[in-house]
Amino acid sequence: MKSWIPRGGEFAAKLQNTAKPIAGTALAELMPDYVKNWLAQARLLYGVPFEYQVCDEHYLPVESMRFFYIDRNWTDALIDGALSIGTTSRDLLFKRTNIRDIQQTLDELEKTVRSGLRGVKPPQELSSDLISGFLLRSAVVSGYPGMDIKGYVDKARTQTLPILRIERLAPDILVCLFSGKPADVALQQPPEGLHFGVRQLDASKDVYSVILRQVSGDKVGLQFEPSQQADVSFRKNADGVLDISASVKSIGDKLLSLHQQLPSNVLDSSGFAIQMVRASGLQQFTTGVLPTQGNRE
Amino acid sequence: MSDDNVNENDLPPGEIAFFGACYPPLQSGQYQLELSQTLKNVPGESAPPNFKRAQKISLTSPRFTLAASSVQMVYPPADAVGNFLNTMPNVVLTRRTLPWERPIDPHHIGLKASATVDASQDHTPWLALLTLYQNEAENIKPKQRSVAELLDTGNTKIKGPDLGGLVSDAQKQTLCLTIDISPTLFQTIAPKVDELKYLNHVRQVNTDGKEVLGIDEEGWYSVSVSNRIVKTGEKNTVYLVSLEGHKADLPGGGADLSNIDALRFAVLATWSFTAEKSSGDFLGLLQALPERGGIELMQMPNRTKTAGSVPDTVNNVLDIGYTTLQLQLQDGEQTNAWYRGPMVAQPTSRETAISYSTADQAIRYDHTSGLFDMSYAAAWQIGRLLALSDATFAKQYYNWRIANYTSMDATAESHVVSDKLGKLAPDNLHQPARKVAEQAGVQLLAKHMILTAKSIPVSRTHQKARPSETLPGVISAEQMKQHLQRGLPPILAIKPKTADLTE
Numbered sequence: 176m177k178s179w180i181p182r183g184g185e186f187a188a189k190l191q192n193t194a195k196p197i198a199g200t201a202l203a204e205l206m207p208d209y210v211k212n213w214l215a216q217a218r219l220l221y222g223v224p225f226e227y228q229v230c231d232e233h234y235l236p237v238e239s240m241r242f243f244y245i246d247r248n249w250t251d252a253l254i255d256g257a258l259s260i261g262t263t264s265r266d267l268l269f270k271r272t273n274i275r276d277i278q279q280t281l282d283e284l285e286k287t288v289r290s291g292l293r294g295v296k297p298p299q300e301l302s303s304d305l306i307s308g309f310l311l312r313s314a315v316v317s318g319y320p321g322m323d324i325k326g327y328v329d330k331a332r333t334q335t336l337p338i339l340r341i342e343r344l345a346p347d348i349l350v351c352l353f354s355g356k357p358a359d360v361a362l363q364q365p366p367e368g369l370h371f372g373v374r375q376l377d378a379s380k381d382v383y384s385v386i387l388r389q390v391s392g393d394k395v396g397l398q399f400e401p402s403q404q405a406d407v408s409f410r411k412n413a414d415g416v417l418d419i420s421a422s423v424k425s426i427g428d429k430l431l432s433l434h435q436q437l438p439s440n441v442l443d444s445s446g447f448a449i450q451m452v453r454a455s456g457l458q459q460f461t462t463g464v465l466p467t468q469g470n471r472e
Numbered sequence: 473m474s475d476d477n478v479n480e481n482d483l484p485p486g487e488i489a490f491f492g493a494c495y496p497p498l499q500s501g502q503y504q505l506e507l508s509q510t511l512k513n514v515p516g517e518s519a520p521p522n523f524k525r526a527q528k529i530s531l532t533s534p535r536f537t538l539a540a541s542s543v544q545m546v547y548p549p550a551d552a553v554g555n556f557l558n559t560m561p562n563v564v565l566t567r568r569t570l571p572w573e574r575p576i577d578p579h580h581i582g583l584k585a586s587a588t589v590d591a592s593q594d595h596t597p598w599l600a601l602l603t604l605y606q607n608e609a610e611n612i613k614p615k616q617r618s619v620a621e622l623l624d625t626g627n628t629k630i631k632g633p634d635l636g637g638l639v640s641d642a643q644k645q646t647l648c649l650t651i652d653i654s655p656t657l658f659q660t661i662a663p664k665v666d667e668l669k670y671l672n673h674v675r676q677v678n679t680d681g682k683e684v685l686g687i688d689e690e691g692w693y694s695v696s697v698s699n700r701i702v703k704t705g706e707k708n709t710v711y712l713v714s715l716e717g718h719k720a721d722l723p724g725g726g727a728d729l730s731n732i733d734a735l736r737f738a739v740l741a742t743w744s745f746t747a748e749k750s751s752g753d754f755l756g757l758l759q760a761l762p763e764r765g766g767i768e769l770m771q772m773p774n775r776t777k778t779a780g781s782v783p784d785t786v787n788n789v790l791d792i793g794y795t796t797l798q799l800q801l802q803d804g805e806q807t808n809a810w811y812r813g814p815m816v817a818q819p820t821s822r823e824t825a826i827s828y829s830t831a832d833q834a835i836r837y838d839h840t841s842g843l844f845d846m847s848y849a850a851a852w853q854i855g856r857l858l859a860l861s862d863a864t865f866a867k868q869y870y871n872w873r874i875a876n877y878t879s880m881d882a883t884a885e886s887h888v889v890s891d892k893l894g895k896l897a898p899d900n901l902h903q904p905a906r907k908v909a910e911q912a913g914v915q916l917l918a919k920h921m922i923l924t925a926k927s928i929p930v931s932r933t934h935q936k937a938r939p940s941e942t943l944p945g946v947i948s949a950e951q952m953k954q955h956l957q958r959g960l961p962p963i964l965a966i967k968p969k970t971a972d973l974t975e
Contacts, residue, residue, distance in 0.1 A: 207868045220814055222858050227850060228813045231795050233773050238757075239765020243793075243815035247822040250814055252834055252848040255827055256855025260866055267829050269873060275825040305819065312765065315757045317748070319555065364754040370547045371697050372559040383558065396488075413660045414605065415701045417560070419667035445490035448673045448695070451560065458758040460767065 206277075212291070214277070215284040217257060218250050219306075219340045219352060235312050235348070240460070245306035245352065251278060286354055289339055298337045306339060308352035309360065316349045319364055326357030330461055360460040372453040373407050373417075383407050387429060390446045391436040405429040405450075419447075426450050491674040494694065495595055496569040500533040501578070502638060530640075533573040536619050536648035536714065538740035542566050544693055546710070548702065550743035561603050561698045561710045563741060564675075568692040571597035571672040576665075577719040578636040596719070597672040599740070600663055601698035602653075602711045608661075609709040614651050614739055620644040622738055629733040633717030649742070651711060652734035659723045663699045668715075671697045704747045712741040769793075769817040785840045793817040799846060810838060810845040828852055 206214075220228060229235050258270050258277065282304065287297040315322070326336040339352040373383040384404040389397050407422040409415070427442035437446065505527040512520045534542065544564040548556045565571075576596045604612065623632045623639065630652060663671055675693050702708050714737060720727035721735055729735075761767055772795045793816040799809035828834045834848040859865055 206872055210865060210869045210872060213862065213865045217855065217858065223814070223854060227854055228815060229770075230797060230811055230813055231772060234770060234795075236765040238761055240761050240767040241770045241815075242768070243770035243817060244819045246812070246814050246816045246820045246847075248820055248826065249812075249816075249847060249851045251822070251826055252828070252851040253814075253855035253858075256831070256852035256857075257859035257865075258869070259828070259852070259856050260859045261870055262829075265877075266873060267827075269876070271827040274827045278825070304822070308815070310770070310815070313757055313761065314555075315754060317555075319754055322754075362758060370559055371562055372557075373701060375558055410660075415603075415703060416661050417699050417701065419663060419670050419699055423670055443492040444670045444673045445492040447670045448490050448675075448697070451697070453559070458755055 206280075211280070211284055212288070214254055214257065215281050215288050217253055218281055218285040219288055220245075220250070220350075221288075221340075221342075223253065225344055225348075229310070235310055238313050240309055240311050240313070242309045243307065244356075245308070247304075247306075254278065254281065286337065286339065289341075303355040305355055306352055307356045308340075308350060311349045311351070311362075312347055314347060315362075316343060317347045323363035324351050325361045325363070326351075326353040326355075327359040327361070328355065328357070330358045332359055332361070358461070361457060362460070363457045370453055371448070371451040373451070374404075374453070383409070385426065385450050387426065387433065388449050388452075389435060390430060390442075390449060396449060399433065403429070403433060423447055489676040491676065493572055493595065493597075493669065493672065494568045494674040494692075495572045496533075498531055499572070500531045500535070500574050503529050503531060505529060534567075534570065534740070535574065535643075535716070536622065536646065536738040536740075538565075538712070542570070543741050546741070546743050548708075548745040548747070551745060553746045553748055555704075556702045556708075556745070556747040557704055559702045559747075560700065561601060561702065561708070563601060563696050563710075563712055565694045565696065568674050568694050571599045571694050571696060574598040574714075574716050576668075576715050578638055578717060579634075595669070596665060597668045597696075598714060598716045599672060599696050600668065600713055600715050601671070601696050602658075602661060602713055603698045603700040603702065604661070604709045604711070605703045606706040606708070608657060609707070609744075612651050612653060612709075614649050614711075614742060616647050617650045618644065619646050619648055619738075622648060622650050622736055625736055629731065630736055631721070631729070631732045631734070632736040633714070633738070634720075635717045649739040650736055651713070651739055652736050654734055655721070655729040655732050658721065658735055659729075661700055662722055664723050665719060665725060667699060671699055673697075702747045705749045707744055707746045709744040710742065711737075711739050713737040713739055770815045771817045789838075789841065791817065794845075794847075796843070797846070799844065808843055810841070810843050810847070811850065812847050814851070831856075 216222070235241055254277070255270070255274060258274070259267070262270070290297040324338065324341055326338065328334040328336055336353040336355045336357050339354050341349070341351045343349050373385055375383050384406050386401050387399045387403045387405055389395055389399065405422075405426040405428075407425065408418045410418045423442050426447065427437060427440075430437060430442065430446075431440060437443070442450075507525045507527075509523045510520045511517075511523075514521060542565055544566050546561070546563050548554065548559060548561060567573075572595055575594050576598045577594060619639065623635060623644070625632050673695055675695055677691050677693070696712065698710060715722065718735065718737065719725055721729065770793055772790055772793075789810065793812045794810045795812065796808045797811045799807050801807060826834075828848075831849045831853040834852045836845040836848065837843075838845055859869070
């Protein structure tokens with residue numbers, strides 16, 4: 176196509192000058208929302224085939240956890256590729272002129288992808304350009320959907336890092352991306368599942384117990400040390416049926432031995448319910464050392 | 473326990489209070505109110521006249537069916553598949569008194585004075601949650617029957633609840649969900665009479681500020697818990713059954729069931745779920761990670777390091793997360809190439825504003841190992857394929873790009889015009905004035921100059937005198953004028969014209 180606009184280097188220079196059509200607004204910010212969000216999500220590896228993220232199974236064996244940094248050059252190349260569809264030499268020039276703007280817009284936008292998807296306000300103070308995260312491949316992922324993940328800036332766990340993405344990539348593979356680098360990561364069992372049950376310390380043994388909680392004093396409901404357990408027994412010749420009377424007695428006796436006050440020295444049904452509530456587990460992972468003992472809350 | 477003394481405001485947000493039970497003032501059933509009045513000192517009457525009046529009332533509550541809205545939530549969730557290891561199923565009911573509203577043994581009440589009834593009221597809950605494993609549940613088919621069929625099964629081998637004839641005819645016509653369970657199974661899995669009170673309790677939650685555990689609204693709920701833990705690896709079915717009239721059939725209840733094939737129960741709620749196999753609980757699994765797959769950085773396990781036959785340079789590359797993959801070059805040659813995904817073991821420094829024209833442009837060559845690094849080339853290509861596979865993205869991005877050319881062209885054009893105008897402006901024009909002319913009023917000025925001084929050529933591609941209409945990319949002065957009058961950039965006029973000519 177013939178044009179009266181001068182070609183070549185002059186054209187590129189002009190384009191550079193005209194990249195901001197509206198005063199003070201970067202061109203990239205005027206992209207359609209769908210395009211912007213699509214690109215921001217691609218930055219967080221939405222849609223990227225898993226075999227390109229983890230190209231060999233040895234990177235992520237069964238029952239493993241792998242921490243990583245996101246290679247910005249890789250994701251920048253991904254975006255650059257996405258912007259290279261249907262290009263003539265003119266479009267390439269256009270892309271080259273605007274790529275910095277677009278990438279900078281996405282730098283901000285990628286931090287709001289998660290809040291946008293959840294329909295909540297974007298988190299404050301998202302200044303970090305570094306993205307790190309971990310992949311978890313474990314039966315925990317499939318068995319406990321909705322687990323609560325927190326990344327802490329410091330080992331004292333005073334400040335949490337904004338989470339950019341938590342996603343199950345496969346039934347047993349979970350990816351979590353933080354804005355910044357965590358010193359400490361905590362995984363918590365889904366807290367919404369307040370339910371009743373017993374604890375089996377050793378899967379090979381038929382011994383079940385509950386970790387006791389206080390029923391009197393000013394800390395009602397607070398759990399004793401995990402060692403303070405009471406056995407629960409099962410009805411004979413009945414698969415999985417608890418012997419409630421015997422368990423109530425076992426738990427009640429143990430509580431009395433811990434100087435807990437029971438009405439008429441017998442555990443009542445509300446006290447029994449408190450003991451049978453299964454709380455959620457919390458596991459911390461700290462940089463540099465092996466995982467610490469899990470806590471129960 | 474009554475809730476009269478409990479101030480609901482006492483409960484801080486997020487906390488839960490447990491209560492052993494919440495008894496209704498009167499259990500459901502038939503009652504008779506009696507009124508008597510004795511008139512004393514009535515003249516002419518030897519004995520004080522006594523007037524009596526009786527009024528029958530019936531106190532109703534859910535009995536054979538339960539409205540779906542009465543069930544706040546069930547756990548494990550209905551139809552869920554998950555790890556419910558060692559869990560006892562439970563149901564949360566919106567009516568806090570429900571488990572204590574009916575007598576488990578209707579005969580117990582009989583006709584007694586109210587004070588006696590109150591004292592002797594049997595506060596054993598009438599609800600039980602039965603958890604059935606897959607092989608047990610297979611033989612049990614829930615069926616809609618009328619209440620009449622529930623009570624009188626028409627078969628001496630099937631025993632229904634004994635409600636002592638306290639069911640109205642109208643009630644007998646209603647339908648309810650029922651199940652038949654063999655007495656052996658029932659006695660194996662059902663709780664004993666004195667265990668029932670431990671399996672029903674009341675919960676108060678503070679619903680201020682946030683939704684707590686999926687429980688909301690008033691904050692008072694009754695909870696019924698099953699006495700059986702979930703069987704892992706199969707489907708579990710849970711029935712909330714009415715034990716009213718079945719007290720003697722409970723384990724240790726003393727009923728003779730030797731000639732009975734099945735017990736018939738009214739089912740108030742039922743759901744099922746599948747408990748998946750799992751190797752341990754949440755903490756157990758996580759704490760086993762170091763011994764199993766390990767908790768490490770995103771690297772390939774370096775088997776060569778110990779062998780000692782590999783140069784350090786290669787080990788270094790492995791350390792930062794690379795691996796080698798087979799690469800087929802365009803000429804058909806097979807070789808190896810370095811690759812690492814976006815998740816890397818070491819932080820990288822970001823190159824600003826990379827822009828490639830083709831994937832091959834992003835290939836890097838590592839001269840120390842003599843291998844190509846295909847990482848960014850692959851990323852670029854994946855990005856391109858992803859964009860192409862999303863038609864909405866491709867179309868919107870493409871249109872946005874095209875739309876930008878128009879506005880960019882217009883701006884570029886105004887720059888050209890301002891250049892030309894700048895040259896035309898008198899040399900003694902002050903720089904600020906020139907700037908104003910160039911930037912702020914450039915379009916206006918151009919318009920004005922073209923309309924008034926036709927001799928100034930704004931665009932001139934050919935010097936030869938040819939009819940301007942036939943020249944590619946050139947428009948006549950008249951067309952230019954029309955466009956400027958309409959406030960449009962002249963390039964819009966050029967475009968269609970050139971398109972016509974190229975055909």
